[in-house]
């Protein structure tokens with residue numbers, strides 16, 4: 302039986318990689334003062350009807366549940382978050398700074414960087430409409446990539462404000478109702494042939510030349526970015542960020558700032574996307590709650606590809622893998638010492654050393670093979686000389702005989718040990 306296209310199995314290696322990504326994301330988001338939340342994977346289809354954007358609506362995993370409700374596997378977090386905040390707005394101090402790490406589902410053509418089930422970290426800041434809030438989100442975006450060892454020569458943020466295009470249309474006498482239709486043309490600019498774009502622009506009475514001229518506006522002549530960039534400069538983030546008028550985002554709810562993250566080689570699809578959506582909470586709460594909001598999401602698929610492609614990011618992953626391996630593999634060299642060996646195994650584990658051993662009596666050579674295969678740092682050999690034991694560092698096979706107190710000294714402190722709540 303095959304798995305469905307665009308879905309993944311996570312064998313231990315892939316699971317470890319995923320945990321590395323999630324763990325790093327979680328650490329950085331908390332570091333920026335964001336709190337974790339989650340919502341249901343299944344939502345009423347109505348939640349996405351209002352504002353999610355045309356393309357996303359064609360990609361829904363949508364069905365009737367056994368109770369005849371029209372439901373969807375969530376394709377994104379933002380409408381769910383808007384619903385959560387609108388429902389209990391008064392319970393939370395503003396600004397709300399929340400993050401979530403969760404799976405999402407989109408019926409896309411499965412291809413490099415795009416799957417049908419993927420994970421995102423979503424980070425959103427609600428209740429503050431200032432450029433300071435935007436800068437905080439951009440700072441977190443950058444930090445979430447740097448934490449994997451990626452640098453300004455590996456990735457960058459392309460940023461824009463949809464209001465610039467709203468003004469562009471207004472200056473040419475076009476009605477604001479046509480903005481979303483127009484932004485769809487800009488969104489496809491990079492992928493469409495010039496002739497196709499020219500034809501689409503024709504429907505607005507606009508020419509390609511006119512568009513190109515506007516696209517070439519020098520950044521310092523574009524209004525609205527001054528405060529944001531002052532903040533970004535103070536945080537030394539300017540080298541990561543580039544204004545780019547072609548970034549408009551495919552989702553309908555964005556109102557101002559929009560941005561996407563790309564790798565510098567541009568060999569990959571977008572790594573992240575986000576922006577300001579000041580009207581979404583109001584729409585979702587049918588006008589009851591009006592709160593400004595902004596946020597972004599990073600996907601795990603393209604990021605994972607990039608970490609594997611870029612040497613210094615892969616090196617950091619390998620270092621993490623080494624730190625996360627077993628510390629000890631206990632080898633029972635004399636069967637009559639099994640009781641002591643088991644006791645030591647449990648003692649090591651309870652002190653936070655990841656420890657394993659052979660469940661059944663086995664030749665010493667076989668147990669060593671298991672120890673090697675387990676990736677453990679040390680083999681601890683328990684034999685006749687107990688309470689002395691042999692400590693063997695498996696990487697270079699250096700071996701010494703130690704007493705129990707010496708053993709714990711040699712092992713050093715266990716890595717970031719969190720005790721069981723019942724200990």
Ligand code: HAM
Pocket residue numbers: 376377378379407409414415416417418419421423424425571572573574575576595596597598599600601602603
């Ligand atoms: P989005 O641009 O649709 O934005 O998705 C954000 C990121 O999720 C993408 O840049 C990509 O890395 C990843 N992603 C999207 N679709 C797929 C896919 N089919 N396979 C693999 N990865 C994918 C949003 O979802 C907005 N809700 C983000 C947001 C949060 N805006 C405000 N707050």
